[in-house]
Amino acid sequence: MKTYLQNHQEQMLQLLEKLVNIDSGSHDKAGVDHVGTVMKTLYQEIGFDIKEVKQEEFGNHLIIQKKHTDETKPTILILTHMDTVFEKGTAKERAFRIDGKRAYGPGVIDMKASLVSVYFAMKALIETGQNSAFQVEILLTSDEEVGSLTSRELIERYAEGKKYALVMEPARKNGAIVSARRGKGHYTVEVVGKAAHSGIEPEKGRSAIEELAHKIIQLYEITDEEEGIHVNVGLIEGGTSVNTISDHATAQVDVRFRTQDQVTEIKEQIATIIKNIDVDGTKVKIEGDINRPPMEKNEQTEKLLRIIKKVGDELDIFIKDTETGGGSDASFTSALGIPTVDGLGPVGGRAHRESEYLDIESLVPRTLLLASVIDDLAKRKD
Known part of the structure; x- marks a missing residue:
């Protein structure tokens, strides 16, 4: 998978550029739905089924999974969102650009880089013959930045019966993943x-x-x-x-x-x-x-963290975790008692600001980490 992702870094950046250059503020339904259409087409091309949950005010939510039997019923829920905090017209004013080792643009790290990362993690698993893609259910929601007003019920419904929840908010700028949120x-x-x-x-x-x-x-x-x-x-x-x-x-x-x-x-x-x-x-x-609700660091979280850190060690990616005061959809799955870890997206910083950036060198390693964690979790019987 590492070789596959390394060979596809340029395609990853091309997709990221395409997504960043689409305005998709929470209240820009047309823009969010445009992002959804791009992602829907890509997932369909690699054999995923997509259920679209229509919304009147916000963009439509997408539920993405491979066709499965009872034996391969998804046990892993991945949470991502398509909306940003930026007003319509921002993408034209501050289009995607690369400067040195960083990529810039509205929503580049929160969380369009994560949309790219999840898609290519799924693609890498499929292309390398891993069946673990069948164990994954992915939610692409449209209103996280305004409090998940319409998506909370959806998240909680699809979280039922899952063994793990992986939330794709960006890693902290020092690379730490998130184990607790207020x-x-x-x-x-x-x-x-x-x-x-x-x-x-x-x-x-x-x-x-x-x-x-x-x-x-x-x-x-x-x-x-x-x-x-x-x-x-x-x-x-x-x-x-x-x-x-x-x-x-x-x-x-x-x-x-x-x-x-x-x-x-x-x-x-x-x-x-x-x-x-x-x-x-x-x-x-x-x-x-x-x-x-808060995302509390508990025994279940600690167990999932140990798995992720072990996978990271095997990939020579040192993983540490931290608490943050910011909110995310991780709180909803955590409150339901599902082992949840957040901040599994690529590394970047200054989210919600003009200087928001992605650390480009983190894109492939963090996508590899995600794919490897999914593969590890899918094979566990406990």
Whole structure:
């Protein structure tokens, strides 16, 4: 497989260029579906069946697998996504380019390089006569970057009965794969006050901004770095003019946490903060919830990590693992009790930014690692 992939590196980069140069922001349905059509055609050419799950707002999801019998029923779920965070027109402004040992372009590492890697891993397994491709079911989803709003149910449904979940978010820039991710919640806090002129009759006003300021400070106090809990108020809005006591104010709140056991206490703390009014005459309401469970590093994860590291050692690829605060679809499979490892894509960095890049020299080794891990897992009877 190593020789096969080395001989096909140029084709891998050509496919990557094609994908990167297609705008596929989460809300660009046509663009995401264009990426899906490219991948659908390629997989069909190597004998895979594709089921398309139609969506109205987002791109269509793809479920990809080889025809199988009960004896070769897929035991390995691979999760990838086709959407990016970039607006339509970005691909034209910043088309795919190679500069030295790096490739650049919108979505190049998150995660179009992984789409290439998974496809060529499957192709390498097939071309070298490995039956392990029958053990794999691949999901290409369309809305991961906006919280997997329509794909979560699909992921959880197809995860049922699987022995392993391999998630293709990029490896960290130091090459580490991901063994734990913090859970995530998103809330909108809205305060209603009473407007008044701040110079003529301030006593008649009830400042929504003042009340929101109290709430923001109290929400930040939930943060506990040692326990892996972090609250961030990332957006605030309110008022109509500098000399008017504000009658409305809102805040967007991001919550991260390390374990599922922390959720109840976090929710109780938030509820208490919202209930207790600091500025008389104002009203506060909150909308939102925890929308991603944490991916916890447990005994099952450790076992899968040992397998991956052993395969890496055999390929002279040193593998280490790490925890990250960012969310991914790995949280959904992990929460179902399925051994899950993330960050199995190629190496790169600066995801979601103009300088996002792929380390080109990692493309073949990480694809080889993926194919070899699949082959190892498929042959295990435990």
